Amino acid sequence: MTSITTKNSVVHFNTKVYKELNAYIKQTNPSIIFVLVDTNTHNFCLPNFLAQLESGDIIVEVMEMPEGEDHKTIDICTGVWEALSEYNADRKSLLINLGGGVVTDLGGFVASTYMRGIDYINIPTSLLAMVDASVGGKTGVDLGVLKNQIGIVSEASMVLIDTSFLETLPPNQMVSGYAEMLKHGLIYDKNYWKSLIDFENLDISELDGLIYDSVIIKNKVVTEDPKEQGLRKILNFGHTLGHAIESYFLGNADKTPLLHGEAIAIGMILESFISNKSESLSDQELKEITEGILKTFSKVEIDKNDQKIIIDLLKHDKKNSHGIVKFVLLEAIGQPKIDCQVTNELIVEAFMYYNSLT
Incomplete structure (x- = not known):
């Protein structure tokens, strides 16, 4: 290589x-x-x-x-x-x-x-x-x-x-890293996304090339915007809610902590739903993203009390400016949009969507 x-x-x-x-x-x-x-x-x-x-x-x-x-x-x-x-x-x-x-x-x-x-x-x-x-x-x-x-x-x-x-690595750690690879496809390259979503049938001999492609994608983004003033923010797709979920499960003694990728996988589904409701992400692509992620990542129960605390944790997100929570959303797979404002009501609706999945 x-x-x-x-x-x-x-x-x-x-x-x-x-x-x-x-x-x-x-x-x-x-x-x-x-x-x-x-x-x-x-x-x-x-x-x-x-x-x-x-x-x-x-x-x-x-x-x-x-x-x-x-x-x-x-x-x-x-x-x-x-x-x-x-x-x-x-x-x-x-x-x-x-x-x-x-x-x-x-x-x-x-x-x-x-x-x-x-x-x-x-x-x-x-x-x-x-x-x-x-x-x-x-x-x-x-x-x-x-x-x-x-x-x-x-x-x-x-x-x-x-x-x-x-x-x-144990299998759960491999799966955790796979979430970030999926993210790279969703924010940058639809073809790369499609090459990944059949993870259970992925030939191990292909993994080196896919890792290389992921590093290439991230390098292109950070080279253009090293200080995260614009384009680099797209790397935070799934992380606004994902980090809050990860923090909540890490700090709650009654919860089993989630690996980073496990929390980001939930965040990507939630933020894809929000993208479908507030941006132009199609119903078909929302379905494709949801099903693609749930092929590999198990659902986690997040009840209403959990949701309230998670939403409150959003105020600590590093993308925020002047007290406003800013999301990265998708207009389509491979077409991200930065600095999006989202209402708490829509976030609750996203959790309802996630909890309804089977």
């Missing part, structure tokens, strides 16, 4: 990954190499990675954080910053983030702020991180249950996608 050049970085795939990583280390000669992993990637990914890392005489230190979205916090950042300091990290040190979106988001934020910025490399090990967190330079952590409220935009020196790491 041809490497993908982004605005300030480059994404390498599979056979090029370790060749490019080792060449980078030889060229830049970092003072110390730090590898940030979580509990899972420490066990399932780190041994293979270290076996192919050529560090020469450079010290390699491994730092482990707990796995899961509920550990994507400033407290964990503080622990990593302190570890860097204790091991005498300086501005010539390199941080390699080996993990899913939590590790790459948090690790990127830590690197971008430690001593006002040290170099970092992301090696995403989950499907979600490969297609979503790999490009665009968004780093950060959650504020309580509020998703990604603290962070900065700062691209990695390079991103290395080794799809063999996907073999370590």
